[in-house]
Amino acid sequence: MEQFALDAVERLTTRPKVPYETLAVEQLTPVIGAEITGIDLSQELTPRQEKEVKEAFLAHHVLVFRDQHPTPEDHKRFAALFGPLHPDSLPVEGSDPYILEISADKNSRDVAGNGWHADGTADPEPSLGSMLHITRIPETGCGGDTLFANMHLAYDMLSPAMKSLLDGLTAVHDGARPWLTQGLTPPAEYDVPRSEHPVVVRHPDTGRKLLFVNAPYTSHIPQLSRSESEAVLGMLYEHIARTPLLQCRVRWQENTLVFWDNRCVQHHAVWDYYPHARHGRRVAIDGTKPHA
Numbered sequence: 001m002e003q004f005a006l007d008a009v010e011r012l013t014t015r016p017k018v019p020y021e022t023l024a025v026e027q028l029t030p031v032i033g034a035e036i037t038g039i040d041l042s043q044e045l046t047p048r049q050e051k052e053v054k055e056a057f058l059a060h061h062v063l064v065f066r067d068q069h070p071t072p073e074d075h076k077r078f079a080a081l082f083g084p085l086h087p088d089s090l091p092v093e094g095s096d097p098y099i100l101e102i103s104a105d106k107n108s109r110d111v112a113g114n115g116w117h118a119d120g121t122a123d124p125e126p127s128l129g130s131m132l133h134i135t136r137i138p139e140t141g142c143g144g145d146t147l148f149a150n151m152h153l154a155y156d157m158l159s160p161a162m163k164s165l166l167d168g169l170t171a172v173h174d175g176a177r178p179w180l181t182q183g184l185t186p187p188a189e190y191d192v193p194r195s196e197h198p199v200v201v202r203h204p205d206t207g208r209k210l211l212f213v214n215a216p217y218t219s220h221i222p223q224l225s226r227s228e229s230e231a232v233l234g235m236l237y238e239h240i241a242r243t244p245l246l247q248c249r250v251r252w253q254e255n256t257l258v259f260w261d262n263r264c265v266q267h268h269a270v271w272d273y274y275p276h277a278r279h280g281r282r283v284a285i286d287g288t289k290p291h292a
Contacts, residue, residue, distance in 0.1 A: 177219060
């Protein structure tokens with residue numbers, strides 16, 4: 001590994017640890033993810049608990065809460081601590097527009113999130129984050145893990161020359177791409193979003209730089225030729241997918257809730273449990289327009 005990449009990892013892994021009074025935080029890896037214990041998400045958090053959860057969220061980007069039994073209203077109440085709730089872009093008639101049912105079984109031919117991505121980046125204001133509560137895991141007791149990757153570190157590990165190139169570029173994100181790449185057309189009722197965002201943005205809460213492109217939604221970099229754009233984006237996607245150092249892996253158990261920062265994390269929901277079933281509910285939170 002190049003020295004500039006090693007230096008980036010060292011800076012991240014040698015940061016002083018934050019003390020917590022009302023909850024316990026156990027890191028999943030030194031660079032991303034933490035398991036949180038000591039709080040019950042079916043109850044309202046105290047002001048101190050809320051403050052410490054928010055601190056842990058910014059520090060670790062992916063928070064895992066085990067043995068949680070929130071009702072849908074509890075789930076939404078916890079999410080609302082971080083901002084207004086983000087409605088589903090294709091809600092089911094008669095269902096709660098803020099709760100997306102995530103299900104797969106033997107009749108499924110695909111599952112949501114089966115590939116590295118961030119949610120809804122074609123939106124003018126992509127979501128802040130998502131909270132997924134899994135209530136049923138595959139009958140085998142394993143499978144369906146979710147991988148998460150740190151986009152701050154993905155940027156930091158690039159060479160100075162590559163950072164200099166990317167810092168001045170934008171990319172077009174097209175909400176139709178997940179359908180078009182499979183030879184399909186988006187549903188007629190879907191108001192297809194299309195936005196242009198910087199390739200490198202700053203986290204709105206911490207100011208840290210991060211990579212903001214992903215294969216399912218990013219179509220091209222308009223400042224480059226088509227072949228140059230494909231080469232640069234392809235390199236970045238390979239970097240994200242093939243650098244295990246960036247990643248953590250969450251193994252789901254029943255009644256686990258995971259909260260991830262969609263602004264600086266990509267995730268990959270592994271579909272390795274067919275024909276078995278898995279079920280959960282996701283609530284997303286409104287975000288803001290990404291800025292360089």
